[in-house]
Amino acid sequence: MCLDRIMFMFAGGMVLLSVALTVFVSPLFMWLTVFVGANLMQSSITGFCPAAIVFKKLGAKEGKAF
Numbered sequence: 001m002c003l004d005r006i007m008f009m010f011a012g013g014m015v016l017l018s019v020a021l022t023v024f025v026s027p028l029f030m031w032l033t034v035f036v037g038a039n040l041m042q043s044s045i046t047g048f049c050p051a052a053i054v055f056k057k058l059g060a061k062e063g064k065a066f
Helices: 003-024 027-046 050-057
Strands: none
Touching: 003 027, 003 050, 027 050
16 A cells, blocks of 8 residues: 555544544544644645655655655
């Protein structure tokens, strides 16, 4: 699996997790959703994504986006 697909899966999973935590644990977990969304916007503009760096070091194959 290439880095692009891993990043999309990771971001989607984080959004779903944060929504579930917001509903079942505390409304303050909405800030995790905000953080994930802001990081997605930032990485689309700058091309820099800290999670992509971590996944590259873990051996993910290069993708086209990151």
